[in-house]
Amino acid sequence: MKTQMTYAKEGTFTxxxxxAIQNEEIDKKEFLQKVxxxxxxxxANKNRKRDKYFAIGDGTYVKIxxxxxxxxxxxxxxxxxxxxxxAKNFDVESVMDLSSGLDASNxxxxxxxxxxxxxxxxxxYQVASRHDDITKVDSKEFIEEIEKQAEEGVDFFxxxxxxxxxxxxxxxxxERLLKIxxxxxxxxxxxxxxxEKENPLYEHFDEILKICKxxxxxxxxxxxxxxxxxxxxxxxxxIEELINLGELTKMAWKEDVQVMIEGPGHxxxxxxxxxxxxxxxxxxxxxxxxxxxxxxxxAAGYDHISGAMGALIAALNGADFLCYVTPAEHLRLPxxxxxxxxxxxxxxxxxxxxxxxxxKKPLEKDIEMSVAxxxxxxxxxVSFSVDPEKAREYRSSFSSDTCSMCGKLxxxxxxxxxxxxx
Amino acid sequence: MKTQMTYAKEGTFTxxxxxAIQNEEIDKKEFLQKVxxxxxxxxANKNRKRDKYFAIGDGTYVKIxxxxxxxxxxxxxxxxxxxxxxAKNFDVESVMDLSSGLDASNxxxxxxxxxxxxxxxxxxYQVASRHDDITKVDSKEFIEEIEKQAEEGVDFFxxxxxxxxxxxxxxxxxERLLKIxxxxxxxxxxxxxxxEKENPLYEHFDEILKICKxxxxxxxxxxxxxxxxxxxxxxxxxIEELINLGELTKMAWKEDVQVMIEGPGHxxxxxxxxxxxxxxxxxxxxxxxxxxxxxxxxAAGYDHISGAMGALIAALNGADFLCYVTPAEHLRLPxxxxxxxxxxxxxxxxxxxxxxxxxKKPLEKDIEMSVAxxxxxxxxxVSFSVDPEKAREYRSSFSSDTCSMCGKLxxxxxxxxxxxxx
Numbered sequence: 103m104k105t106q107m108t109y110a111k112e113g114t115f116t117x118x119x120x121x122a123i124q125n126e127e128i129d130k131k132e133f134l135q136k137v138x139x140x141x142x143x144x145x146a147n148k149n150r151k152r153d154k155y156f157a158i159g160d161g162t163y164v165k166i167x168x169x170x171x172x173x174x175x176x177x178x179x180x181x182x183x184x185x186x187x188x189a190k191n192f193d194v195e196s197v198m199d200l201s202s203g204l205d206a207s208n209x210x211x212x213x214x215x216x217x218x219x220x221x222x223x224x225x226x227y228q229v230a231s232r233h234d235d236i237t238k239v240d241s242k243e244f245i246e247e248i249e250k251q252a253e254e255g256v257d258f259f260x261x262x263x264x265x266x267x268x269x270x271x272x273x274x275x276x277e278r279l280l281k282i283x284x285x286x287x288x289x290x291x292x293x294x295x296x297x298e299k300e301n302p303l304y305e306h307f308d309e310i311l312k313i314c315k316x317x318x319x320x321x322x323x324x325x326x327x328x329x330x331x332x333x334x335x336x337x338x339x340x341i342e343e344l345i346n347l348g349e350l351t352k353m354a355w356k357e358d359v360q361v362m363i364e365g366p367g368h369x370x371x372x373x374x375x376x377x378x379x380x381x382x383x384x385x386x387x388x389x390x391x392x393x394x395x396x397x398x399x400x401a402a403g404y405d406h407i408s409g410a411m412g413a414l415i416a417a418l419n420g421a422d423f424l425c426y427v428t429p430a431e432h433l434r435l436p437x438x439x440x441x442x443x444x445x446x447x448x449x450x451x452x453x454x455x456x457x458x459x460x461x462k463k464p465l466e467k468d469i470e471m472s473v474a475x476x477x478x479x480x481x482x483x484v485s486f487s488v489d490p491e492k493a494r495e496y497r498s499s500f501s502s503d504t505c506s507m508c509g510k511l512x513x514x515x516x517x518x519x520x521x522x523x524x
Numbered sequence: 525m526k527t528q529m530t531y532a533k534e535g536t537f538t539x540x541x542x543x544a545i546q547n548e549e550i551d552k553k554e555f556l557q558k559v560x561x562x563x564x565x566x567x568a569n570k571n572r573k574r575d576k577y578f579a580i581g582d583g584t585y586v587k588i589x590x591x592x593x594x595x596x597x598x599x600x601x602x603x604x605x606x607x608x609x610x611a612k613n614f615d616v617e618s619v620m621d622l623s624s625g626l627d628a629s630n631x632x633x634x635x636x637x638x639x640x641x642x643x644x645x646x647x648x649y650q651v652a653s654r655h656d657d658i659t660k661v662d663s664k665e666f667i668e669e670i671e672k673q674a675e676e677g678v679d680f681f682x683x684x685x686x687x688x689x690x691x692x693x694x695x696x697x698x699e700r701l702l703k704i705x706x707x708x709x710x711x712x713x714x715x716x717x718x719x720e721k722e723n724p725l726y727e728h729f730d731e732i733l734k735i736c737k738x739x740x741x742x743x744x745x746x747x748x749x750x751x752x753x754x755x756x757x758x759x760x761x762x763i764e765e766l767i768n769l770g771e772l773t774k775m776a777w778k779e780d781v782q783v784m785i786e787g788p789g790h791x792x793x794x795x796x797x798x799x800x801x802x803x804x805x806x807x808x809x810x811x812x813x814x815x816x817x818x819x820x821x822x823a824a825g826y827d828h829i830s831g832a833m834g835a836l837i838a839a840l841n842g843a844d845f846l847c848y849v850t851p852a853e854h855l856r857l858p859x860x861x862x863x864x865x866x867x868x869x870x871x872x873x874x875x876x877x878x879x880x881x882x883x884k885k886p887l888e889k890d891i892e893m894s895v896a897x898x899x900x901x902x903x904x905x906v907s908f909s910v911d912p913e914k915a916r917e918y919r920s921s922f923s924s925d926t927c928s929m930c931g932k933l934x935x936x937x938x939x940x941x942x943x944x945x946x
Contacts, residue, residue, distance in 0.1 A: 331894035472753035
């Protein structure tokens with residue numbers, strides 16, 4: 103019944119830890135202490151052995167997550183398989199399988215068996231898929247689904263335990279443009295209202311902890327009340343829920359269950375830094391997993407850009423784990439191209455944050471690229487790019503050794519001293 | 525011989541000012557004072573009447589600029605005409621005509637005659653285009669070109685007057701990965717080294733001021749030593765040049781010549797805020813016109829995303845005017861699609877900054893969009909998007925009134941209270 107947190111508290115350095123920090127720059131002792139304190143998590147379900155593990159949290163590189171999955175409307179396994187390959191090719195650390203519908207569990211098993219990603223799910227989705235009316239579900243079924251997926255080897259669960267009856271009471275005095283935009287949160291809200299009962303994930307949180315402890319599943323405490331409009335951001339509802347998440351975090355840590363906190367959503371850029379500080383304080387330093395945030399509501403079709411902007415600002419101010427957003431957000435299910443665009447935007451955000459945070463190995467990539475630019479070495483410039491395939495395609499239309507944009511105005515050539523001597 | 529700055533100092537509210545702030549939220553008195561102090565510019569050459577004018581600087585909306593132009597390698601007028609139309613359709617405020625080659629002046633005249641954009645140029649490019657060897661150019665020719673373009677009606681010039689012999693001496697003690705990446709700066713550097721003379725734009729700055737005063741051309745003081753690699757950012761060379769630009773700003777203001785300052789470049793995200801503060805201090809509050817900055821060197825093919833991220837952080841911290849970057853940056857001349865992608869990314873950055881800075885009218889757009897989302901009004905969601913054409917194309921593959929991504933998991937529907945009553 104030992105989790106990575108238990109081992110860290112005991113001072114034991116596990117295989118998972120070893121693999122997780124082999125490419126990191128954090129000191130081993132500091133790392134162990136932060137895992138023990140809950141400031142770093144290593145999502146690593148005991149029932150699935152992987153060749154790669156990743157650490158998420160303070161002092162480690164910022165990581166990214168890719169959402170995908172089949173659904174009743176789109177039960178296209180082949181498409182989702184290709185998305186997994188794209189994520190793998192771009193060295194993404196984590197995928198969340200947000201599948202719903204009856205085929206969901208097959209798809210989940212496929213990922214768990216075939217990939218080394220951290221794998222996260224939202225168990226309530228599958229419960230909802232089995233029923234025409236979520237409000238008729240017995241609260242036990244939520245727990246049973248969590249147990250089933252824990253046994254299968256899922257590394258982290260989004261658990262929407264932070265929306266309580268007390269929180270809901272605040273709706274009255276705190277109007278919103280968009281009340282609830284979290285799918286899991288809205289399902290639980292509907293259940294709570296219809297049954298006039300407390301949130302089952304909150305009420306049975308101790309049972310969930312037992313399961314997560316047994317299999318070492320990291321809990322990602324979902325933000326049911328994350329703002330879905332910039333005008334709703336940082337309001338009483340969001341902050342009240344964050345207080346609840348902080349209390350739940352302490353309960354989990356008492357059982358050595360690893361915890362991350364999920365964050366906004368939509369948010370004006372000036373509020374992001376404060377939100378990171380508040381989350382870290384209220385949730386006692388638990389790693390922060392943000393969705394975007396999108397810095398405006400109007401970027402539909404380009405939400406990967408708005409989201410990556412917000413994600414970079416979040417990461418500069420303490421966010422540890424970035425959930426990608428694709429250009430399809432708010433409009434349709436993402437195509438393969440959308441998935442690639444989303445991944446690249448968030449790779450750029452995470453990398454930009456990592457070099458800004460003073461990490462050395464990521465910065466070496468920028469230095470290599472700039473040396474290639476100085477040397478006008480196009481082959482290297484292409485291969486050092488975040489997406490060499492696109493860079494090559496763009497470059498292939500030109501043959502000169504200077505960029506055709508500048509021609510004889512090439513600054514690199516004009517500022518070379520040997521040019522002056524001639 | 526009165527410029528907008530002269531009028532502001534006299535307390536006269538001009539037609540250009542009237543048009544410039546008709547959609548802004550700044551108080552008229554405050555506006556006039558800031559124009560008088562140089563904190564806001566209204567690029568408005570007297571020789572060209574336009575129907576639209578724009579203010580750039582403290583207390584006004586963040587604006588964007590689009591670079592385009594023909595060149596010897598690509599003398600495709602038709603393509604560049606289409607780029608102008610794209611910029612117009614997206615309500616871009618400013619274009620810089622970076623044309624080089626012998627057709628450059630025809631293209632410039634075409635823009636000046638047919639569009640209401642603020643139009644900027646870099647006169648040294650055209651001088652360089654006329655000669656096989658820039659080092660053989662008589663310094664008078666630079667001034668003559670500036671005069672000619674001022675008479676034609678160009679609203680602002682990038683003048684690389686900040687790179688001086690004293691600055692160049694610092695190269696020895698301050699190594700860089702990429703010495704000079706500014707095209708104009710590198711041409712002047714080459715000229716200075718070959719002729720063993722001072723920068724002609726620095727030496728004859730008083731003559732340039734006379735011309736700019738006469739026609740009311742705003743000077744955009746170019747940053748010849750802007751970092752072209754994150755590892756070079758905020759170094760002695762960049763800061764030394766900024767000191768020079770601050771001194772030149774004061775000289776210009778003495779003659780009532782309006783001034784903007786150009787900024788980086790490539791820069792790690794954590795350095796951006798400090799750069800904005802330093803620029804505003806050293807350049808006495810003059811508006812800051814930034815190129816990106818790109819938050820990493822490795823995003824070739826996606827530099828519009830890296831640049832828009834940096835631009836947003838810059839704008840949150842004082843940058844007033846954002847020069848767009850396209851996905852083609854560092855790789856090829858931008859296609860029409862590249863231009864559109866660049867514009868949209870920077871529109872999102874500017875808009876995100878404007879709502880973060882507390883402006884009300886821009887925020888109304890976000891509120892309208894979120895109300896449409898609440899109402900599941902797809903037609904409005906599409907039309908309120910930053911690029912309705914793309915949003916419509918994405919949306920058109922679906923017909924249900926909920927997004928097919930969620931189906932019965934639709935949070936908007938599940939959190940509606942009427943749903944619960946049923």
